[in-house]
Amino acid sequence: MKPNCPKAGGNISGSTFNMKSGHFELVTHSPEQTQQIGTAIGKQAQSGDLILLVGDLGAGKTCLTQGIAWGTGFDGYASSPSFVLVREYRGKLTVYHIDLYRLDTIEEITELGIDDYLCGEGICVIEWADKALHYLPQEYLLITFEHLTDNERRLRFEPNGPRYFKTIEQIEEKWN
Ligand code: ADP
Ligand code: MG
16 A cells, blocks of 8 residues: 655655564654654554563654554653653553663562553553563564654564564555
C-alpha cells in the first residue's frame, strides 16, 4: 500500500523491511512523525504487550510513548517518568510507562516491582530497556532510536514474538 504519508513535517523516509529477519527501519523527520508512529502502535496494542525502547537521551523514546498513549485513547500528556519511574496513562488500555534511566543495578530494577506491571492488564512501555533485557520476558517489540540530525531519528523495529510481527507489518504497510 502506497503511500499514506503524514502531513506534518514531510514524509517519513528511509524505510527498509527485511522480511526474513523481520527487522524494519524508518526515519522520522519531526517529533510529530515519531508520535504518529507511536499512535499507530498504540491503536493496535493488546493487553500484555511489552514495548522496549532503547536509545540515548533525547532520542525520542518519550515522544513515541506519547503517541502510543494517544493511540490507546488516552488524551493527556506523557512525560518522562525519570523521577517517579512509572507513570500510568488510562485510555481504553492502561499504558505503564517505565523509565529505567536512573536505575543501575538489576536489584534496583526488580525492587521497582516491574513484574506487577508485566503481568497485569494493560501494556508496558519501558525506556532504557537495555538495562534489564535479561530480566524481561522474551517476547517483546524492541524499538531502537538513533539520533541522526536535530529533527531526524532512525527507528529500528525488532519484533520478538509472533504478536509483534503483525504490528510491524502494519507499520510497514502504512509507511513504506
Ligand atoms: P528521550 O525520551 O529518548 O530521552 P524525548 O522524547 O524526551 O527523548 O525527547 C526527544 C527530543 O527530540 C524532543 O525535544 C523532541 O522535540 C526532539 N525531536 C526532534 N526531532 C525528533 C523526531 N524526529 N522524533 C522524536 N523527537 C524529536
Ligand atoms: Mg524519556
